[in-house]
Amino acid sequence: MKLEGIHHITAITENAQRNVDFYAGVMGLRLVKKTVNQDNPTVYHLFFADEAGDAGSDLTFFEYPGAAPGRPGAGMVHRIVWRVASEAALDFWAERLRANDTESERDGDSLVFSDPEGLEHELLVVEVPDQPLIADHPEVPGEVALQGFHAVRAYSPSPAASERLLEALEFERTDGGWEARGEQRGGFYIYDEAPPERGIQGAGSVHHVAWASTPEELLDWREKAVSGGAQPTPEIDRFYFRSIYFREPSGVLFEIATLGPGFTVDEPVESLGEKLSLPPDFEHLREEVEPNLRPVVNPRVKAQG
Numbered sequence: 001m002k003l004e005g006i007h008h009i010t011a012i013t014e015n016a017q018r019n020v021d022f023y024a025g026v027m028g029l030r031l032v033k034k035t036v037n038q039d040n041p042t043v044y045h046l047f048f049a050d051e052a053g054d055a056g057s058d059l060t061f062f063e064y065p066g067a068a069p070g071r072p073g074a075g076m077v078h079r080i081v082w083r084v085a086s087e088a089a090l091d092f093w094a095e096r097l098r099a100n101d102t103e104s105e106r107d108g109d110s111l112v113f114s115d116p117e118g119l120e121h122e123l124l125v126v127e128v129p130d131q132p133l134i135a136d137h138p139e140v141p142g143e144v145a146l147q148g149f150h151a152v153r154a155y156s157p158s159p160a161a162s163e164r165l166l167e168a169l170e171f172e173r174t175d176g177g178w179e180a181r182g183e184q185r186g187g188f189y190i191y192d193e194a195p196p197e198r199g200i201q202g203a204g205s206v207h208h209v210a211w212a213s214t215p216e217e218l219l220d221w222r223e224k225a226v227s228g229g230a231q232p233t234p235e236i237d238r239f240y241f242r243s244i245y246f247r248e249p250s251g252v253l254f255e256i257a258t259l260g261p262g263f264t265v266d267e268p269v270e271s272l273g274e275k276l277s278l279p280p281d282f283e284h285l286r287e288e289v290e291p292n293l294r295p296v297v298n299p300r301v302k303a304q305g
């Protein structure tokens, strides 16, 4: 029993429109679900992913208008690492980011940059057997497109304190980090030395990272987390997947989420993300919440007319 790599990564944005412009417009991801934060249904929860909305490529944001800028510190994920196919892809992205007022730093097979709110990304040329998870974008050829998550890097003051839990969760120790590799996909969890300043959970910071489980194994993972010393929540039905949550000893919030039922459970794959989707338990709030959400224009839909 192994976790199937990273399921999704959730961060915070202050401005949904700027966020959509960057991730669906510049980065070429597909906005696959526009819904509300189920723990606070007055704010957006936006999901960007590949064309099919697959776990493994799914970057999500809570919109908190007016949120102060965040800053990663101990116990926080500070960098999201994406797979790309080639060094030519890094050339493409360095140029495309520059044309969109985003500076990047190239170091061999890696390109590092931040989104407009300071959330750090790395594009890394890797060779893995996993299926590339790619979105269609008229300006981003498939051979240079983002292919899904490779890793998250987190700041920990004491990586040794997390060993017991990560081992209980069947992560394998690798050169410089940990890997969760299942039958379909793998993903890495890497610690870096924490900066002295305290982290701030604000705009442009990562809220949590979710690891993928088969639907059948979620409660087994919950038991493994308990055996590793964590205090997981009960299983929570998020409608698009089921989840448990717990903090790992560094302070990073972990989620384990099921592969499925997925984003096509309430809208067809052709029109994913175009309207505000409210899970059945939240549908009665539509008249209340929809007028308070600042409308967002998806640049991809606009480009297609």
Ligand code: ZN
Pocket: 008, 010, 208, 210, 255
């Ligand atoms: Zn989550």
